[in-house]
Amino acid sequence: MKNKLKSFFLILLGTFLVSFGTYFFLAPNEIAAGGISGAAIIINSIFPKIPIGILMMAMEVVLFTIGIIVIGPVFGGKTVFCSFTISGMMLLLEELFPKLHPLSNDVLVQLIFGILISGLGMGIVFNQGASTGGTDIIGKIINKYFKISIGKSVLIPDIVVTAAASWVFGIDKGLYAILGVIINSTIIDKVIKSINTYKHVAIISNEGEKIKSYIVEKLDRSATVYYAKGAYKNNEREVITTVISRKEFFKLKEYISLIDDKAFITVNEINEVLGEGFQNII
Template sequence: MKNKIKDFILLFIGSVLVAVGTYFFLAPNKIAAGGISGAAIIINNLIPKLPIGGLMMSMEVVLFLLGIIIIGPFFGGKTIFCSFSISGLILIFEELFPKVQPINNDILVQLIFGVLICGVGMGIVFNQNASTGGTDIIAKIINKYFNISIGNSLLAADIIVTVAATSVFGLNVGIYSILGVIINCTLIDKVINTLNTYKQVAIISSEGEEIKRYIMDVLERSATIYYAKGAYNNNESEVITTILSRKQFQQLKQFIADIDDRAFITINEVNEVLGEGFTFS
């Protein structure tokens, strides 16, 4: 239950970032950087009476059903939560901050800020085995069946929207939209890789028993024990190996420093861990 609450908190944080980046940075400059939000910006420009948030909600239905059927109901449920959170937040922004204007005349700066904010938010959402809806669902399907990274899958799905943006808003804005899609897709892969980076730690210490208890009781992780013989003195030593998050590693490093400043520790970065105690999503 605690993990589920944490998941939905992260999903909401990601949704807030996507809504803020879209409404305050991309939409005022008519930058359709892919996705349903980009399509909504294009339609809103053609028919201003149709609100961006409402358009996004209405275009999600078919893709929701597609995601639920192909990827599964759990993915679909979390995606619905994210999508309606984003659309709802944008509708609220439209009521609280109507007719938002570009912050300044530098479209490139606003593009970068908008895409960075959206990209981080989308990376957080994808990392929770969900999507923000729209073309993200198509990207997730491509990722599942063709083993292409989420970022590259999204690039393939969003290129149609950027071409439409070029025809509606002109070549200048279209180029910015294409640049935004490329930055966004690259950033999403980077965020996902960063969030999934773990530390593989190997420890040789005279306080091995205390370290093992700390790993299991405090960090709530397991460990594997190997035995190695040193080449210098032929003494056999116990090698404790474990895989930890970056935060857990910092805790363990401080604990070892406090009890044995002569401990020998090697650390490797691991980009993905599957199996008991870790996710398969």
């Protein structure tokens, strides 16, 4: 239940960041940096009476149906929630801040801020096994079948939207949009990699029993124990290895420093862990 609430909160946070970055930085400058939001900005510029939120909802209905069929109902259900949450947030922002003008005359700065914020949100959502809807569903399908990173997978359909942006808004806005989708692709991969980074820790200590108990009972993680012979004194020592998150590592390191400040610890950073207690293998 706790994990489900955490996932729900993270998805809600991610969708808010996508909505915020799009509405306050990208839409006022007519920067269609890919995705359904970009396509909606293009259509809205041609038919300004149709709200961006309504356009996004209409296009998402078709694409999330495809997502449910191709990827599965869990992904589809989460994506439906994300899609309509973003659309709803966009409609709410349009009501609260109507006829929003660019925040400054520097389009490039606003592009960077908009993409940084929305890209961070998309990375959080993707890491929860969902997508923000629209062309991101296409990206997720590409990621599933061609094993391309999710950031690069999202880039492929977004290039089509940016090409349309170049035709509608002119080559200058189109180039901004292309730059935007490239930055967005990079940010998504960086966010997911950062979230999924773990520490592989090996410990040699005279307080091995206490450390094992702390890992299992306090951190709720498992550990592997093996024995190695030192080359200098030729004595056999117990080596405790475990895989933990960054936050858990700081707690473990602090605990070890309190009970054995002469312990020997090696740490390796790993970007993906599959199996019980971590991500599912499939």
